[in-house]
Amino acid sequence: MSYLLEPQCLPCRRRFCGLSAAALRCNGIALLLLSLCCSPAHAADTGKMNAVPVCAFTDAVFDPSTDVHAIERYQHSIAMLLKLGKFADLDCAADSARSSKARFSGGSWKLHRIYAGLNEPQPGHATEQDWLDHLRRLNRWVATQPNSITARVALAASYVNYGWAARGTGYSDTITDSGWELFGQRLQKAKEILDNAATLPDKCPEWYVVMQQVAQGQSWDLRRTTALFEKAASFEPGYYYYYRAQATILLPKWQGEEGDSARFAEQVADRVGGKAGDILYYETAVAIVCACDEPEFVHFSWPRLQQGFAAVEQQYGTSLVDVNSFALMAYKFNDSVIADAAFKRIGDNWDEKTWRTEAWFNQNKAWAAQFAPMEARSRAIKLEARANLETAEGLSYKKEFDLKFAAIEQSCIQKSGADLGKFQFLVKIGKDGIAQDAWMTQPTAVATCLMRELGASNARKEKLFPEPPHDSYWIILDLDPSILNTAAK
Numbered sequence: 001m002s003y004l005l006e007p008q009c010l011p012c013r014r015r016f017c018g019l020s021a022a023a024l025r026c027n028g029i030a031l032l033l034l035s036l037c038c039s040p041a042h043a044a045d046t047g048k049m050n051a052v053p054v055c056a057f058t059d060a061v062f063d064p065s066t067d068v069h070a071i072e073r074y075q076h077s078i079a080m081l082l083k084l085g086k087f088a089d090l091d092c093a094a095d096s097a098r099s100s101k102a103r104f105s106g107g108s109w110k111l112h113r114i115y116a117g118l119n120e121p122q123p124g125h126a127t128e129q130d131w132l133d134h135l136r137r138l139n140r141w142v143a144t145q146p147n148s149i150t151a152r153v154a155l156a157a158s159y160v161n162y163g164w165a166a167r168g169t170g171y172s173d174t175i176t177d178s179g180w181e182l183f184g185q186r187l188q189k190a191k192e193i194l195d196n197a198a199t200l201p202d203k204c205p206e207w208y209v210v211m212q213q214v215a216q217g218q219s220w221d222l223r224r225t226t227a228l229f230e231k232a233a234s235f236e237p238g239y240y241y242y243y244r245a246q247a248t249i250l251l252p253k254w255q256g257e258e259g260d261s262a263r264f265a266e267q268v269a270d271r272v273g274g275k276a277g278d279i280l281y282y283e284t285a286v287a288i289v290c291a292c293d294e295p296e297f298v299h300f301s302w303p304r305l306q307q308g309f310a311a312v313e314q315q316y317g318t319s320l321v322d323v324n325s326f327a328l329m330a331y332k333f334n335d336s337v338i339a340d341a342a343f344k345r346i347g348d349n350w351d352e353k354t355w356r357t358e359a360w361f362n363q364n365k366a367w368a369a370q371f372a373p374m375e376a377r378s379r380a381i382k383l384e385a386r387a388n389l390e391t392a393e394g395l396s397y398k399k400e401f402d403l404k405f406a407a408i409e410q411s412c413i414q415k416s417g418a419d420l421g422k423f424q425f426l427v428k429i430g431k432d433g434i435a436q437d438a439w440m441t442q443p444t445a446v447a448t449c450l451m452r453e454l455g456a457s458n459a460r461k462e463k464l465f466p467e468p469p470h471d472s473y474w475i476i477l478d479l480d481p482s483i484l485n486t487a488a489k
Helices: 007-016 021-026 030-037 040-046 070-083 087-100 110-116 128-144 149-167 177-197 205-217 222-235 241-249 260-272 274-286 295-299 302-316 320-332 336-346 358-388 392-415 445-459
Strands: 423-429 435-440 473-479
Touching: 070 087, 070 110, 070 128, 087 110, 087 128, 087 149, 110 149, 110 205, 128 149, 149 177, 149 205, 177 205, 205 222, 205 241, 222 241, 241 260, 241 274, 260 274, 260 295, 260 302, 274 302, 274 320, 295 320, 302 320, 320 336, 320 358, 336 358, 358 423, 358 473, 392 445, 392 473, 423 445, 435 445
Parallel strands: none
Antiparallel strands: 423 435, 423 473
């Protein structure tokens, strides 16, 4: 323990009564708290120094680009400041983050993460006594610093979460009468705190986020929630948590219809435009994707999500939590190539909030590793085949090829019965006109038959097709077997 408690900090040790050194160390904040305790800003407490810096709290030790738990540890350190009654330090940190609009690597707003460390007892599952102690501390902060917008918003956010603790997260028909009553009372308390906070001279973007949570819990009508969102977006356009909250409200299980959340994300992203719009689109989708069966996510545009993620990293740097979210998105869109690349970046730094269990993370990581090489080959073949069609020589050859291929296609259609689903089919032709290879995107009966027929012709060294412009020439076909002779037409 000597490396945690230096001799010059011994006068500060009594302040950590009830907090074991092991607990501090596992939270990754012991050094931070000890430096805060013994920093010049707190020297007046020990009577050794009079100089007081602007803020004693530092977040320099938290790096989301190298530590997947960095944000979580940062939030725990904020929670610890509350437990220690360091209200001035909390106000200083929040005021600094609010005025500077500072972000962590990956783009997460530091201000939002401060509130995340204050809006419920941390860490672990909170008991009723934990909640009462937490609210008592926040009320003492409000009483001590009556003009602190941060204290009021944190107290309101805690009452929202305290309400959900009473309600539970299950379907409405599983909630007890007392659960509903407490939920309503606590959300109304949160709204009253926010209404009072609105009269303070200082304003905070997180105020709107918490009011959106109240609106969701109190089932405001869509016109009213939309008006609230527009006011929030006007106050601080880049605070993407407004957009996440509104997208959640627009889910079918709340106020919206199928596709509403994705359409909202597209509309606001288009309104902003450019890379900033793509970033907003991606950040909004982060609130919708989950390790669960959420059908709304498939309505988002996968190409635009990729653009948004790339833009986030280009502008704000890397966050390992975001890489985890992006890998989950790739899995949801069945893109093994992008997923495999993301999983390789993640390594063992999997995020529990994203994947829920390490077993499911490893399962998807294995899936991506298995199928990515095949999918990458398929994509390369398609690119080559489409490039062949962009030349006059390629277009001319395609017409000749289609006439020969039509007979084989028609024969397979007749043999395949009712299995007439659409599919893509790729064929590689040697310089002598012999089919060298084939590739199908869907294993339909017709596609399987075509593979079998071309394989047999190759074994016989049968020249089925005209000589191509060059050896190993790929042709791509979009086939609809429900229409005979599609290729010829």
